Amino acid sequence: MSGISSASGILAARSALLAAAKAALDGQTDIDFYSxxxxxxxxxxxxxxxxxxxxxxxxxxxxxxxxDETITLGVSIGAWLPGHTEDDIVAAFERAFSILNTIQTHIRTEDITLADTVLWCVPGATDSDGAVDEDGSGYQVEIATTFVCQHRVRAA
Incomplete structure (x- = not known):
């Protein structure tokens, strides 16, 4: 695929984005990846x-x-750290944003076409929040972010 196909590129781009995240974070064993x-x-x-x-x-x-098809792909990124002091909270946000920054940098510098499934892909909107977990043992941060892609649909 070259970012141009005869049908929507949604599923191919979605799968390629997760693969790009895995490649960007290769070797980090404390991260789950889910489609x-x-x-x-x-x-x-x-x-x-x-x-x-x-x-x-x-x-x-x-x-x-x-x-032309504009595809906006949502991604959830999370980090949990034990404790909930001010330093723990800052560290949890730093970990979550480190994961996001690693993915964004990889896509921008190594895989802008998501393995040729789209013409280009760039980071989009980002929201984040955090909270002490239910039992008070740690602090969790979640980032809801998007990646915006351009794809072309054309007749065969």
Whole structure:
């Protein structure tokens, strides 16, 4: 695939994004990877693909019925650390954002086309929050982030 196909690139891009995250974080054994949210997680950190949104602008449909597709892929990134002092909270946020930064850097510098499934992929919106876990033994941070991709759909 070259970022151009005869049908939507949603599933291929979603799978390639998770593969890119795994490649970026290769060797880090304290991270779970999921192609959808799962519970319980088995490691203190996780990366999971979540929601997907695709949009096609009818204004750019060409005479051969080609069109550009913008795919927005959601990702959940989490980090849990024991304790909930101010230092523990800061460390949990730093760990979660370190995971995100590693993935973003890998995609921008090593895999901008997500293994040729899209024309390009860049980081999108990011929200984060954290809380003391239910039993008070640790602090958990979750980042909800997106990656925005461009794909072209064209008739064969």
């Amino acid at each position: 959808g949210w799962q519970y319980p997680v088995t490691q203190p950190n996780w990366v999971a693909t979540t929601d997907v949104h695709a949009d096609m602008d009818p204004a750019n449909i060409g005479p051969r019925r080609s069109q």
